[in-house]
Amino acid sequence: AAGVIQSPRHLIKEKRETATLKCYPIPRHDTVYWYQQGPGQDPQFLISFYEKMQSDKGSIPDRFSAQQFSDYHSELNMSSLELGDSALYFCASSLRETLPGYGYTFGSGTRLTVV
Amino acid sequence: AQKVTQAQTEISVVEKEDVTLDCVYETRDTTYYLFWYKQPPSGELVFLIRRNSFDEQNEISGRYSWNFQKSTSSFNFTITASQVVDSAVYFCALSGGDTGGFKTIFGAGTRLFVKA
Numbered sequence: 382a383a384g385v386i387q388s389p390r391h392l393i394k395e396k397r398e399t400a401t402l403k404c405y406p407i408p409r410h411d412t413v414y415w416y417q418q419g420p421g422q423d424p425q426f427l428i429s430f431y432e433k434m435q436s437d438k439g440s441i442p443d444r445f446s447a448q449q450f451s452d453y454h455s456e457l458n459m460s461s462l463e464l465g466d467s468a469l470y471f472c473a474s475s476l477r478e479t480l481p482g483y484g485y486t487f488g489s490g491t492r493l494t495v496v
Numbered sequence: 497a498q499k500v501t502q503a504q505t506e507i508s509v510v511e512k513e514d515v516t517l518d519c520v521y522e523t524r525d526t527t528y529y530l531f532w533y534k535q536p537p538s539g540e541l542v543f544l545i546r547r548n549s550f551d552e553q554n555e556i557s558g559r560y561s562w563n564f565q566k567s568t569s570s571f572n573f574t575i576t577a578s579q580v581v582d583s584a585v586y587f588c589a590l591s592g593g594d595t596g597g598f599k600t601i602f603g604a605g606t607r608l609f610v611k612a
Contacts, residue, residue, distance in 0.1 A: 414599060423587060423604050424602050426600065429598065429599060437598065439599065469539055485591070485600070486543075
């Protein structure tokens, strides 16, 4: 079965650079969620989109922005990168009409290292 | 607000021992969903189980079992006859409900070391 695809798997950037992470949800899933997991931390919710509109917002820095496109894939854009942005970034997708948590699938994550 | 507490930061056991990972949650919602995920050193989040708030039946899957008790707001996870491959970080998580919406709230995780 198709899973949530995240690219790239690994990314190394320098401070103050910009990074773009991509997430391709499971086919027919209309909702995408982004999470940030710092070293030794639990995943923290950043932002979610349903039908290309932002549906919920968590602890996402102002330097970060995200959007969901017409094909439902999503991109997380991070500017003015800081060392503290080094983390594992997870994307998850689901079908909104299903019960919360059902069919909720995480991608394998993108490991961002800022040097 | 919703919250998940995993009081055990690290647990170390010897292979074949049984181990229980504790999870306590807080929510004002009557409908919610609880999860356990495993995160091996490779980093991906592996889904283990989902339980909704109306289903308090305990569940067993091979060496894994889960004990859900609404009266104590706990959703504990037991690994029987642990194996080295069980070494990972385990996250308990909460989702759903009127206030929680669709995002998932994770506990801080419990790092399990299983020694041969």
